[in-house]
Amino acid sequence: MDLLDILLSASFWAAAIRIASPLIFATLGELICERAGVLNLGIEGIMVAGAFAGWIAVWAGLPLWGGVAVAMLTGMMLGLVHSILSVPFGLSQHVVGIGLTLLATSLTFYTYRVVLPEVSSPPKITAFQPYEIPLLADLPLVGPALFSQTPLTYAGFILAALTALVLYRTPLGLAVRAAGENPSAVAAQGLSVTAIRMGAVIVGSGFMAVGGAFLTLSAFDSFFFDMVNGRGWICIALVVFGAWRPGKAVLGAILFAAFDALQIRLQQTGIGAVVPYQVFLMLPYFLSILALVVMSRRAEVPAALMVPFNKGER
């Protein structure tokens, strides 16, 4: 198959949007945390926990959207743990984040073994099915790619628009951004930096968990241990790539996902017969590093990112 054929096929772009969806949720979550000044390295573990929590809730009988809600709540609880340690106590965000990833991952695996002690392969659920949006789905190329996805994908795009709206058009968004840029100014306005940052981490962590749940409730229909596989770390790179802006971050996620979809298809072509498959699997990680390197020159990092705020101190 020719490269051009791949790039012009609707199924390729449909796959790209599907692969991008969990990244969009989790990247938005990380972006909200970082915009408020907190680097959340718990993202990988929170995605694992969200993937499991959403799936097990649906397996136990909840409707699919109930599973999404359970995942969201799980993520928010983990976010609460992160925010208590990293905001009022001001502990190292690196250590707290890595610790939370280890905790969330091991708690998830433990719960899996307790709930399903004897199973060799995890049970399947009925996942979200694609929903064709009337009229729009009939458009050439764009229709099948963008408007024949599952409802959870549409929710991801709506969430991105909402996040941008709240961040840039509301007093709440202004307070969140200011907490990440100049927390003293926020405190001088009589607002609580602690509350704003904790809220941002809790909500952001909820989004990350929904990103994880996308894997079990929409992309696949079951839970596997290695499912998240570094996607959380890739989302951290995507936040930098998107220059901490929701719109650019979503575009970055789609670009990244298109590349991922491309490498899967290239494996089946003549190149795939010569080049070892591991090289293709490495490409997304290299691409993330490359994105970090390119964007590092002009990245607009929130000025108070990773700087704990202690009122009355400067």
Place this chain on the structure above:
Amino acid sequence: MRLEPIASPSAARRIMPPVLAILATVLVASLLAMVAGGNPFAVLGLILKGAFGSKFALLETLNSATPLIFTGLAIAVAFRAKLWNIGAEAQLYAGAVLTVVLGTGALGLPAYLLLPLCAVAAMLAGAMLLLGPALLKTRLGVDEVVTTLLFNFIFLLFVSYLLEGPLKDPMGMGWPKSARLLPEARLPRIVEGLRLHWGFALALIAALVIWVINTRTTLGYEMRAVGQNAQAAAFAGIPVTRVILKTALLSGGLAGLAGFSEVSGLKGSLTSDLSPGFGYTGIVVAMLALLHPLGVVLAALFVAAIFVGADSMSRAAGVPSYLADIMLASALLFMVLAILLTKFRLRRD
């Protein structure tokens, strides 16, 4: 709310928080054991018995502590200079790969030359792997947390390629594993007949060397100064960039040694499951040790005991062995909080 330093903490203030952190960890483990249908006292007892209950168990704990001492030191050295090396997992595999490349027959050398050569090559491999992210950090300001993490995934795929391609054992019946090391490339056992290899002794020596570097050399002083305040260090004339690069070489080298020790001392060949996450567990070890090199030895023994003990507990009591990972992650979080609370208190304003 704000943190307020305590001017002169009392003895109780300095001792109570860490003690409470340990109790909280045990409490979390007990509750989770009960959720899984186990008796918490029995479960904790079985963990202790599995780790220390027999000569075999004790030696198993010491063997399991060996790679954790190396990766714990690697993390402690890096974190002390605020170089966030989360890539010890990949650096360990880099050391293991070089050990296998040199130790399976490429060189016809006697053991007293081949072993040191493998060790040095493993250190260099680990060091080189961390040098990349360190250079990206110092030259371009790219955050090393994400790059070292992503390198873990890249390098594991590379190892998988090597084990299915160039390094695949032709006699391995198709399994993705390397050929076995020559006897000359194997670290001998400390006492004949007992399953404890010289890698453990090497790990203790490494801890001593790092302790000496930290407390008795200029580099040790500079690494600490850069970690405490890089701007102030630069102002005082310390070449910050060079110190960070040296720290990276030292940290990566230590992680590389973990790979050498595991392949040469314990396994004898390389598979893609050589490390069940020693690189990440090293972070817990280093933090529990408060980044002190001799503390790393104690913390590694503690962590290894929990892993070995939980494995045998899981077989006896049917509680999943992931309980060990939960205990360590919560111990890490409780402990960093406890250490803070020995010096600060939280006040409402």
